[in-house]
Amino acid sequence: MSKQIGDVILDLQNISLRFGGVKALTDISFNVREHEVRAIIGPNGAGKSSMLNVINGVYHPQDGKIFFRGEERKAMQPHMAAAQGIARTFQNIALFKGMSVLDNIMTGRNLQMKSNLLMQALWWGPARNEELKHRARVEEIIDFLEIQHIRKTPVGRLPYGLQKRVDLGRALAMEPKILLLDEPMAGMNVEEKQDMCRFILDVNDQFGTTIVLIEHDMGVVMDISDRVVVLDYGKKIGDGIPDEVRSSPEVIKAYLGAGH
Numbered sequence: 629m630s631k632q633i634g635d636v637i638l639d640l641q642n643i644s645l646r647f648g649g650v651k652a653l654t655d656i657s658f659n660v661r662e663h664e665v666r667a668i669i670g671p672n673g674a675g676k677s678s679m680l681n682v683i684n685g686v687y688h689p690q691d692g693k694i695f696f697r698g699e700e701r702k703a704m705q706p707h708m709a710a711a712q713g714i715a716r717t718f719q720n721i722a723l724f725k726g727m728s729v730l731d732n733i734m735t736g737r738n739l740q741m742k743s744n745l746l747m748q749a750l751w752w753g754p755a756r757n758e759e760l761k762h763r764a765r766v767e768e769i770i771d772f773l774e775i776q777h778i779r780k781t782p783v784g785r786l787p788y789g790l791q792k793r794v795d796l797g798r799a800l801a802m803e804p805k806i807l808l809l810d811e812p813m814a815g816m817n818v819e820e821k822q823d824m825c826r827f828i829l830d831v832n833d834q835f836g837t838t839i840v841l842i843e844h845d846m847g848v849v850m851d852i853s854d855r856v857v858v859l860d861y862g863k864k865i866g867d868g869i870p871d872e873v874r875s876s877p878e879v880i881k882a883y884l885g886a887g888h
Contacts, residue, residue: 633854634662636695637838638683638806643692645678645862652678653689656864658857660806665832665839667849669873670859671882676842677719679859680808683840684716685709713805717795719814719842725784729794732783733769736801737762769797772834773827789820796827800835807831809841813848821845825852846883850874858882 638660645653653675660666668676681687682694685704694701696712715736723732770779773793778786783794792812799807812828813821829852831837843849849856850870858866858873860882866873873879 631663631833633664636660637662637697638840639695640679640683641693641695643679643682643689643694645675645682645687645689651862653682653859653862655691656859656862657692658864658867660838660840661855662838663832663836664854665828665841665852667853667856668840668842668859669844669846669849669856670865673861674859674882675862676859677810678862680716680810680840680842683709683806684714684808710802713803714808715799715802715804715806716808717792717799717810717812719810721788721791721795723783723791723795723798726782728780728782729775729786729797730763730766730770730779732794733766733797733801734762736798737766766797766801769800772800772830773797789816789823792816792820792824793827796824796831800831800837804837806838806840809839809843811842811844813843813845821848828852 636659640659641657643653643656644651656675656679668679670676678687682689685706685708688703694704696714724735767779770776773796775790775793775797778790783791786794796809796812809828813824816824825848828839828841832839841853853870855868856866856870856873857864858876858879865882866876866879868876
């Protein structure tokens, strides 16, 4: 690829996560570089979502270290991860169904707002100017995602593919350094997948956002990823550029079974 991949921004070292006696992740190490699209793949139950939950502070691993921009991250909560610049979309869309597209995306600006709740409620002075500035940024995101025609529509009325796009918009409104995408194309038809691929690559290219995604569609993963890490039963079985991973006997065995 011609794009410039930067230094390591996120480094996970020997991560192990257990729930009681169940090992979700075992001694997993990999890193993420600035401006790359980094995919995490593996069969169902491989530990992919657990790893994403470790990155954004939902789960705390019993063993291992996490370094973000060269500094070790101690016990991290999701809101702290968000404040550091790690945003996330979810496999099961968690939008406010009764609110408009614009208002849903505006909720992603909350961390950026400096005025207090009273000033926001009164829409007075600095709060008014601040909201107008944030609203302008949200309108840019709406234009970028080509959803101007539904900006006032309640999200609950939208088809699934467009709800996924709004979810992406809300995450982009946080202006993240790293964007975590949990199966962004699950449940989509071919056309919706093509649109989402285009937006992911545009976010990566135009905004310079580093992207970490979980995705089951191997064609999509191989097309848009710079590097791929493969998990199986909570262990890492592959890590490299798409062509290396695709031809790995261990990866082929995990996906297709020993008989293939």
